[in-house]
Amino acid sequence: RMFDGATHKLDVWSIFTPNNLPPDTLNLGQGFMNWAPPEWVREEQHRIMDTDVMSNHYSQTRGRPRLLKAISKQYSKTFGNLVKEGRELTMEEIVVTAGANCGTFAALVAHIQPGEEVIVIEPYFDQYFASIHFQGGKPVMVPLHPPTGSGEKTGADWTLDIEEFRAAFTSKTKAVIVNTPHNPTGKVFSRQELEEIAKICVEKKVLVLSDEVYDCLLYDGTKHVRIAELPGMWERTLTIASAGKSFACTGWRVGWVIGPPALCAATLAAHSRIVFCTNTPLQEAVAYALETETEHNFFADQLAAYTERRDILCGIFDEIGLSYTKPQGAYYLMVDFSPVKIPKDYAVPPTCQGRGEDFKKAWWLAQEIKVASIPISEFYAAEHANIGERFLRFSFCKDPPLLRAAGERLLKLK
Ligand code: GLN
Numbered sequence: 371r372m373f374d375g376a377t378h379k380l381d382v383w384s385i386f387t388p389n390n391l392p393p394d395t396l397n398l399g400q401g402f403m404n405w406a407p408p409e410w411v412r413e414e415q416h417r418i419m420d421t422d423v424m425s426n427h428y429s430q431t432r433g434r435p436r437l438l439k440a441i442s443k444q445y446s447k448t449f450g451n452l453v454k455e456g457r458e459l460t461m462e463e464i465v466v467t468a469g470a471n472c473g474t475f476a477a478l479v480a481h482i483q484p485g486e487e488v489i490v491i492e493p494y495f496d497q498y499f500a501s502i503h504f505q506g507g508k509p510v511m512v513p514l515h516p517p518t519g520s521g522e523k524t525g526a527d528w529t530l531d532i533e534e535f536r537a538a539f540t541s542k543t544k545a546v547i548v549n550t551p552h553n554p555t556g557k558v559f560s561r562q563e564l565e566e567i568a569k570i571c572v573e574k575k576v577l578v579l580s581d582e583v584y585d586c587l588l589y590d591g592t593k594h595v596r597i598a599e600l601p602g603m604w605e606r607t608l609t610i611a612s613a614g615k616s617f618a619c620t621g622w623r624v625g626w627v628i629g630p631p632a633l634c635a636a637t638l639a640a641h642s643r644i645v646f647c648t649n650t651p652l653q654e655a656v657a658y659a660l661e662t663e664t665e666h667n668f669f670a671d672q673l674a675a676y677t678e679r680r681d682i683l684c685g686i687f688d689e690i691g692l693s694y695t696k697p698q699g700a701y702y703l704m705v706d707f708s709p710v711k712i713p714k715d716y717a718v719p720p721t722c723q724g725r726g727e728d729f730k731k732a733w734w735l736a737q738e739i740k741v742a743s744i745p746i747s748e749f750y751a752a753e754h755a756n757i758g759e760r761f762l763r764f765s766f767c768k769d770p771p772l773l774r775a776a777g778e779r780l781l782k783l784k
Contacts, residue, residue: 382496382748385721385729391736396776398683398764399742401553401701404772407619408659410666415655422654429650431642433466433626437653440660441466441626445611448585449628450599462631465638466653468645470583470612470625475501476641477579477608477627478545482507486544491530493749493758495553495581511751512538514555516760517695525557525698532566539570545577548597551584554704554749554763556697558588561595572602577633583612583625584700586669589677592698598629605630608637613656615701616669618767622652676701679766679773686777690784701767704746707731708760710783726759735762739783741776 384390386399397404406412418425432438438461446458467473474497482488484506490498492511502509512535517527548567550559559567571578580597588594598607608629614620625648627637663669680696683703687694694705712734722729726747736742744765747758766773 379725380721381500382744386732386736386742386744388742391742392740395736395740395742396772396779397742398766398768398773398776399744401615401765401767402620403618403767404769405618407617407622407655408666408668410662411617411619411655411659414658415651418654418658419651425651425654427650429466429647429653431647432461432638433464433648434650434653434657435461437466437624437626437657437660438464440657441628444660445628449596449604449609451604452599459628460631463628463634465627465634465641466648467610467625467627467637467641468648469614469623470581470610471497472623472641472645473610473625473627473637474498474547474579474581475504476644477610477633477637478502478505478507479640479644480636481577481633482544485542487540487542489535489538489543489546489576491535491548491552492751492754493554493746494547495549496748498547499751507544508542509751510538510540510543511754513754513757514552514557516757520693522696523693524696525552525555526560528552528555528557528695530559530563530567532563532570535567536570539574539576543574543576545579546571547579547581549581550597551582551587551594551697551699553584553700554702554744554746554761555695556700556702556704557695558592558594558698559597561593564595564597565600568597568600568603571606576606578603578607580607580609582609583615585611586616587673587676587701588699589673589680589697594699606633608633613659617656617659617663618672619652619656622649622656624648624652624656676766679768679770682770682773682777683764683766686773686780689777690780692783701765703764703766704761705764706760707762726755728759728762732762739779741779 442459482505487508514528517523612625718733728745732745743762746761747755750758
């Protein structure tokens, strides 16, 4: 069993949560904002709970009709294949889930049998690994190769060797998980990369779970391509998205899965046995957010604000002289911490022992410099953890004053 009390390794988020760190630590660890969701969305949230009794009770398992409609309206125009067909997503092609995390989990429960393999591109969001294991499935890693040489690096410099990807398939391969914009590197997979991946997935007849939760955070004009829109892919892809990242409400746990009716039906069946339904009032508020975001120019303004935050954080590491990957998307900065040395005998708690050197560094950084980050070996399978050990991840879904204050502290590393 993966989670028996004796061997349970605490998840990285719980180790580097502010609750476990000195109270004055500035938190650039787990990816959540230090501001509230937009006021106009919260007003609707309060209004709906106060005026609509039913909004305080169970939702339809698939999701509240108003939210399903809003998702259909918003997302139909973002899938090239649907635009070409001149149609909108039907209700059978959407499932509202308790966050993207539970959407991914439900999709795996629905589609993975014990012994089946799921190809995961490494580094990967750590929850995939645990979720695959829960089904008795086997994660099979294919690396993104880290940037080499000097000079500015962007997410595009993390590269997938398509022959390595092809070689990872066996007769047991059932699914592939793709994540773009990518956590933790900030890579946005190019159309060409996704076409190469898609071609093999079609040939091998596998299911694709495409985690696109950061799809509204794309910098420098980078284009987001949905793998589901590529030839032969709609019928085999579940696209996973989230309100948390798009509307600064990560704790609301409202996400959704989009795909063909048969794949959605199985995911819905699993999801309704896991949590039954997603919380009702916040689904209503998210529906309102999607319905009215253009009136507020919300996504455009939000993107401009994130670009500024990214550049502040990049500027800090430029000044310190530590190299990083400039993100094309999402809100994380991967910094190469290998030049930073900490005292050899630095004491870390049991939760950080027996894990990568990056856990020790992240612990030291939180205790001594008072800035929280996330160690990246957690995003690698044990046998490749040494690659991840070089990096710490810093979230920039934090406002400029917090980023600047963290910057002042981090400058001590110079
Ligand atoms: N996706 C977020 C991050 O990478 C939150 C992690 C989580 O849900 N456990 O920081």
